[in-house]
Amino acid sequence: MQLIPTTPTIKGPSDRFAGDVYLNTLCQGQAPSRFMAAMVRFTPGARTNWHSHPLGQTLHCTDGTGIVGTRDGTVIVMRPGDTVHTPPGEEHWHGATRDSMMCHLALAEHLDGASATWLEPVTDQAYEAAHPQTRR
Template identity: 85%
Template sequence: MKLIPTTPTAKAPRERFTGDVYLNTLHNGQAPSRLVAAMVRFTPGARTNWHSHPLGQTLHCTDGTGIVATRDGTVIVMRPGDTVHTPPGEEHWHGGTRDSMMCHLALVEHDNGESATWLEPVTDQDYETAHTQTRR
């Protein structure tokens, strides 16, 4: 057993996120582990680009209110204590709502060194449409 040192907070790269998003890496598994865990904080209106994960992703909301949306129009509102799983290959995005920050734990596994396929930014129109289609 060991205590893992806290990592510095890093601003998320603009080529993968819209708005102000901050990351803290919690775990970056070394073989045989494939687990990658991060705490991600989104300011109001901030969000990821569209993306998918080869082995899926689990998100656990710790604070605030957020949205997770998929290409087929499914939209889930995340609140503290909620957990959302996206299956392997499902294109999706997630972020804070218009008026709330959101913090979640993001859990993924590496597949041959890859944990995500990053795609285009979520348009403002797609972001606003998600707000009108929210369901629990």
């Protein structure tokens, strides 16, 4: 057993995120483990680019209200306590709603050293189109 030291908070790179996003790596598995975990905080309106994961990804919302969208137009609203799984290879994006911060745990596995394939930014139009579905 070991206590894993706290990592510095880093700003999400602009080639993968729109808006202000902050990341803390929680765990980077040592071989043979492929597990990685991060805490990701999104300011209102911030979001990832489109991306996919070779072995899938699980997101667990800890605070705020978030959106997860897929290429086929499916939108899931995440609130504290909600967990969303994207299967291997599914192109998706996630982020905060326009009027709420959002924090989630991002859980994934590496395959051949990569945990994600990053794609183009989510357009403002696609982001806005997801918002009517955030109302309960």
